[in-house]
Amino acid sequence: EVQLVESGGVVVQPGGSLRLSCAASGFTFDDYAMHWVRQAPGKGLEWVSLINWDGGYTYYADSVKGRFTISRDNRKNSLYLQMNSLRAEDTALYYCAKSNGGYDNPLGYWGQGTLVTVSS
């Protein structure tokens, strides 16, 4: 059974940093691209970032480019999102999602999310 478990969400001050993690199990992790998608309270889904199977290709939404860094450790079956220079508008539930193949595929499995709150 595919499982994605996010962690690391906390309350952080504006300008602060945070690293989210996603522990994956139930599938061959390094066969698939992975994504981060976020959802602000009461709002819609916003795609954040993707990484291909070996970490050699990454891409970011304009809203986070230059501030967030996606990475993965295939030995640990883990996905990460380093978030720097956090803003109030980054407050959201952050989902880790598994692509159905390469990075240009739909998202077949999602975690339950980890909540990031940016507030002073």
Add this chain to the structure above:
Amino acid sequence: DIQMTQSPSTLSASVGDRVTITCRASQSISSWLAWYQQKPGKAPKLLIYKASSLESGVPSRFSGSGSGTEFTLTISSLQPDDFATYYCQQYNSHSTFGPGTKVEIK
């Protein structure tokens, strides 16, 4: 970047109704479009991929159509479990989600 729009933003319907949601892309995305269902407090669930392919385990009352810039999600006979918010997503060029359509009880 490719922008996605959806209409309507909210849809009121009754059990048994046929429901159609439209999604439009700002440029052609061929058939690289997916539909997701999200219920309150839950993660999104993939329903349709490649515009019209039904994800395994998804009831056949859900169907998708379209190509290029205009797409539709149809629920042939709305069931109580279908009241939720639906999102389209393009994956032709990285990824973008539409703003969502909430299907509520009439």
